[in-house]
Every structure is written in structure tokens, then in C-alpha cells.
Amino acid sequence: MGVGGLSMFAEGFSQIMEPQIMLLCLAGVILGIFFGASPGMTSSMGIALILPVTYGMDIIHGMAILLGIYIGSISGGLITAILINIPGTPASVATTFDGHPMAERGEGGRAIRVGTLYSLLGGLFSLVILFAISPVLAKWALRFSYEEYFAIGVLSLTLIASLSGGSVIKGAISALIGILFTTVGMAPVDTVRRFTFGIRDLDAGFKLLPLMIGVYAVMEVIKAADAASQEKMTVLSYKSKGLGVSGKEFREQFRNFVVSAGIGTGIGILPGLGAAISNLIAYSVSKNTSKHPEKYGTGCIDGLIASETANNAVSGGAMIPLLTMGIPGDAGTAMLLAAFMLHGITPGPLLFSSHGQVIYAMFAILIVANIMMFVVQLYGLPGFLKLLMIPRNILLPVVMVLASVGAFAMNNRVFDVWSIFMFALVGYGLSKFEFPPAPVVLGFVLGPIIELNFRRGMMSSYGNFAAFFARPISGTVLVLTLLILAYQFLAGFRKKRDAKVQNGGNDV
Amino acid sequence: MEKKYKDIIVGSVLAALSVLYLLLSFQIKLTNIDRVVGSRMFPQICGTIILLLSVSLIVGGIQRAKKTGPEKAGEKRNYTRTILVLGSYAIYIFLMDKIGFTISSILYLFSQMVVMGKWPVSKKSMILYLMISVAVSAVIYVMFYRVFMLILPKAGWF
Numbered sequence: 001m002g003v004g005g006l007s008m009f010a011e012g013f014s015q016i017m018e019p020q021i022m023l024l025c026l027a028g029v030i031l032g033i034f035f036g037a038s039p040g041m042t043s044s045m046g047i048a049l050i051l052p053v054t055y056g057m058d059i060i061h062g063m064a065i066l067l068g069i070y071i072g073s074i075s076g077g078l079i080t081a082i083l084i085n086i087p088g089t090p091a092s093v094a095t096t097f098d099g100h101p102m103a104e105r106g107e108g109g110r111a112i113r114v115g116t117l118y119s120l121l122g123g124l125f126s127l128v129i130l131f132a133i134s135p136v137l138a139k140w141a142l143r144f145s146y147e148e149y150f151a152i153g154v155l156s157l158t159l160i161a162s163l164s165g166g167s168v169i170k171g172a173i174s175a176l177i178g179i180l181f182t183t184v185g186m187a188p189v190d191t192v193r194r195f196t197f198g199i200r201d202l203d204a205g206f207k208l209l210p211l212m213i214g215v216y217a218v219m220e221v222i223k224a225a226d227a228a229s230q231e232k233m234t235v236l237s238y239k240s241k242g243l244g245v246s247g248k249e250f251r252e253q254f255r256n257f258v259v260s261a262g263i264g265t266g267i268g269i270l271p272g273l274g275a276a277i278s279n280l281i282a283y284s285v286s287k288n289t290s291k292h293p294e295k296y297g298t299g300c301i302d303g304l305i306a307s308e309t310a311n312n313a314v315s316g317g318a319m320i321p322l323l324t325m326g327i328p329g330d331a332g333t334a335m336l337l338a339a340f341m342l343h344g345i346t347p348g349p350l351l352f353s354s355h356g357q358v359i360y361a362m363f364a365i366l367i368v369a370n371i372m373m374f375v376v377q378l379y380g381l382p383g384f385l386k387l388l389m390i391p392r393n394i395l396l397p398v399v400m401v402l403a404s405v406g407a408f409a410m411n412n413r414v415f416d417v418w419s420i421f422m423f424a425l426v427g428y429g430l431s432k433f434e435f436p437p438a439p440v441v442l443g444f445v446l447g448p449i450i451e452l453n454f455r456r457g458m459m460s461s462y463g464n465f466a467a468f469f470a471r472p473i474s475g476t477v478l479v480l481t482l483l484i485l486a487y488q489f490l491a492g493f494r495k496k497r498d499a500k501v502q503n504g505g506n507d508v
Numbered sequence: 509m510e511k512k513y514k515d516i517i518v519g520s521v522l523a524a525l526s527v528l529y530l531l532l533s534f535q536i537k538l539t540n541i542d543r544v545v546g547s548r549m550f551p552q553i554c555g556t557i558i559l560l561l562s563v564s565l566i567v568g569g570i571q572r573a574k575k576t577g578p579e580k581a582g583e584k585r586n587y588t589r590t591i592l593v594l595g596s597y598a599i600y601i602f603l604m605d606k607i608g609f610t611i612s613s614i615l616y617l618f619s620q621m622v623v624m625g626k627w628p629v630s631k632k633s634m635i636l637y638l639m640i641s642v643a644v645s646a647v648i649y650v651m652f653y654r655v656f657m658l659i660l661p662k663a664g665w666f
Contacts, residue, residue, distance in 0.1 A: 055658060056656055056658070169564060169565055170565075172557075173558060173561050173565075176554050176557055176558045177558070179554050180529065180551070180554060183550065183551040183554070187536075189541065189542045189545075189547070190547055192536060192538075192539060192547040193537075194533075194536050194547055195532060195533075195536075195551075218593075218597070221593055221620075221624070222590050222593050224624060225590060225592070225624045226589060226590060391625070393624035393625040394637070396624065397621055397624070398617065400616075400620070401613050401644070404600070405609070405648060405652055405658070405660065408604075408659075408660070408661055409658040409659060409660070412659045417601045417661075418601055421597060421598055421601060424594065424597070425594070433514055433515075433517075433518040447554075450550075451550040454545070454550060455550070459542060462544065463544040463545075
């Protein structure tokens, strides 16, 4: 990074060294840990709920609280995962595998400490990668034209659809439904009205915030209402001291840490995957390469470290495509993208030259937020556990009211609140038929990017689609996309055939 | 609904909706600004892909339904709470526009806590819910309207 890198940090920190910004960041981290620890509430929901509060702030103040939530929420999930055996967010599913057995053995406090320490280390690792790669990538991405953005958009969508879990067809349909919602309103390029049926409110199209709240938050309320018999959560004891790992253990775990952090950061960079998958992949890689795989699942710190390092390492990785290309890596960064737009800033390679100071301030905030997360999570644990005991039938209605206020305040129209309701119906319908919700959100974000760049690219090549393959980067990315699609198709076909052979054509 | 017909049902609904979407897309005006692609093509490409995927969902569903024998009817689910949750939210949005944010929020919070809580609701929790509803609405009003300077839905009252 050299001198340029140092001055970058000096500039970033000088901008955020202000009590108000620090307090906002701290508030964000506390809220984030709470959202992360509350089952059913995720980082993207937390950001969506707090976003309205930032409408009146400048971008750096707003980012302080939003990034605080983003960082806090990924780590907060470990509290419930370890002490109650319920992952607070999908990002901490693998944390329950070894974290909870440790707590059952009476080592809950140690598990929390180890998890929090490696959350911090994983987060910082990914930030180093972010700081090193993003300026270079941004410079490189300056040369990207419509063709490249189109190709990357299509690749992202393909990855999201095929890796969101469950059926690939359903994942793809979810993503396309997200895109269809973006075709309502003014079209890009020629601003023709589409699917507005003469309704003025539809001219501006739907917004991400109502979609997110509708698909995720309302769904949680319905689920909680369905599970009417509210089971009592039992919290295991968590008394402990120190960092939880000795120097010797730290050295033993170093390889595990680096591999898991690398996996997390890499998955963060790939669009659409995110923390929910990283912890499971890191856990299985760690287990498969371990000398004692049989200990995994019985409460060994290796598994805990793999999971908590990887999910927090996603945070820095996911910021890379967001900041350099304006393409969000997961639902949380999609919400951050919406926050940028609200403050009149469009992420992309130009951001580094036009709003360099904002980027440096964000880098500084990310470092501060990670450290705050570590301190707050360790020392505020009893407080968070008390907050978690708030019954869900009291908490979730309050969330709904906050979400509605946020949606309304965006444009001061009740129409946006009604669209929450509509998206809730869509989300409920989709979940009943086992369609994953995440691709809907990312399809909604990527749809306009893909369409706009498709049209501009086609216009500049006078309608020749081959031009998208003629440029080296876009051509490579598109060929890669086709290969993934072909692989998915063949894999599905083979699975069917194998099943037929094995079961004699009876049961699949 | 029997589980094995799930994909066939949802595939048919999606196929029908995508056909409707494709038909409506022909109403989109074409302009001289962009003669190469126009505003129709992208929705039509996406609509067509959804249609194809829905059809493959139906085909896969039929194949599976043929193979599996008759299924025992799944456990009966009670949708009362789901309907109450969605219904009260719709009423909340409607009232927000008519009687303002604060009062509608109190009503919504209270009814929602009752709907989602343990039934039957004891007198003690009723009072608790009511107090929380009023307090939360008041705090949100003060915070958002006074501190963060956001506009809240209002009608003459608050």
C-alpha cells in the first residue's frame, strides 16, 4: 500500500474522529449485535429498519451507524447460536455445531470469547484484503463498459439462482420475479412507462426497502405467529475470563484461521453468496482437512473458529464488488447500496476518484466498528441476553411499525407502505412453495443494472449481441456463465438418471 | 393441498402470470430514442424465461406425481393467525392514511401483540400490551418526528 495507503488511512480516520460519529457507530454496533442475535432478524433487516434514521444525516454519519449494524449483526448471531442453540442469523448456523456442545459442557463463556475474538480477526483479515484490492480493482473497473457490467450482472444472477439452496429452477424463478418487479415504472434509456396501468404512484417503480421488509420482516412475523406455542428459550451459563484461547492454541489454529478467513473473504467477493453460505463451507473445509475430524460437532474450538472467522470475513469481501462496481454481494450490502443511492452517491469505480474521502472514511469506520463489536459483545453480553428475552409477540409488531415508518418516510407516501403489504403476500406465497427469498432481493437490485447495460451495449454495437462476447473481460465472464448453466443443467439431468437407475424408476 | 401437486400448482400459476405479463408487455410504447432494443425486449426476455422455467416445473411435478403413489393428507394447518397478521397489517396501513400515524400504531401494536401472543390472553398481559403500545408509538413519534425530522402519516389529529 505504501505512502498512498497510509495517507488514505490518515485521511479516513481524521474524518471520523468526532464524538458524534463514534457514538453513531457504537449505537449501530449495539443494534447490529441485537439484530444478529435475535432469531429471524438479519443484518439486511437491521439496516433497512435504521436507514430512515439516516435520511437527514450526511453520508459519513449515516454510514457510521449503518456499517456498525452491518458488522455487529454478522457476529451477534453467535450469542444465540452458542448459548441457546438457535442461530441468530443464517450466518451462524455452523457456529451451533461446536459452539453449543461447548456451552453444554459449561464452556459457554469460553466459546463466546473465542467466537468473538475470531469474528474480530476474520473481519480485520477481510478488511486488509478490501483495502489492498479495491483501489486496484476500481482502477481496473474504470475501463469497464456496458458489456462488462452486463456480463458481471448476468454472472451474479446465475450464481445467486444456482447456489441459493434447494432447486435451481426455483432459485432462478425467484431471481426473475425480482427482476420483473423492476420493470414496473419508467424504463431506462427512453423513460417509457411500463406496467403502470395509469397509476401515477407506479411511475417511479417499486423501492428496495419495501421489498426487503415485505419479503423478510413480514414473513418472520407470520412465522412467529404460526409458532403460537412460544417455546421457552433456555440460556446456558457463560461465565469466563480472558480471550478464550491460549498462545499455543492460537498458533495451532493459525492455519485454520487463514483458510477460513480466505474462504469467507472469497465468498464475500463473489456476488450473491454471502455469510449464510460461508460459515458452512468453511466448517466443512476445516473438518475435512483436520487431523481430528471426529472431534468436530462435539464442541471443539476448530469448528467454532472456522465458522465465526468465515462469516465475519465476508463483510470486507462483500464490500469489494459493492464499492468498485456497484454490485452488491449479499442482501446486507444490497441495503447499503440503497443507502448510498439515498444519499446521492452511486458506488462504482468513479467513487474512488470523485468521493475518495467517503471511501477512506468508510474504511476507517469498518475498522472501528470491528473493534467496537469485539468490546461490546464481550462486555455487554448480559445486557443482550436480557434483550433477547423480550417476547417475540411484543418485539416483532414494533419492528413492523418501524419498517412502515421507514417505508413511508422515504417518499412520504402511503403507497410504499402498501407495497410492503403486496411484497409480503408475494413472499408468503413463494415461501409456501419453497422458493428462496434472497434471489428475489438480488434480482431486484441487479435487474436494472443488467437491463440498462444491455440496452446501452446493444445501442453502441447497433444491435449486434456478439459484441458482448467480443470484449475480453465480458466475453470471458459470459462464457463462464454459460459453463455454469451447462453444468447445472447436466448435473440435474445426471441426478435424475442416477435416481432412475438406482430405484428402478420407482421413487425419486 | 397435497404435497406432490405443489410444483404443478405453482408452476401453472406462474406460467399463467408470465403469459399475462408477456401479453401486457406488448402495450409498452416503442420510441425513436432507442430503436435497437426498446423498452419491450428486456421484460419479454425475462417473461419468456419464467414461462419456460414454470413449464419445466410443471413437467417435473407431473413426472414426480406419477411415480409417487397416493399420499396421506398432510397435517391440517390452522391459518387463522396468518390471516389475522396480514389482515391487521392491511387495516393498519389503511388507518394510517385516515386517522394518522400515532393512533393507528397504538391500535395495530395492541392487536398484533394479542394476535401473536398466547391465547387466551390474560387480563394482566392485556394491560401490559396496551401500555407498551402507547409507549412505543409515543417514543417513535417523538424520535422520528421531532428528533430525526421525518414526516409521519398524519390526519388532522396528531
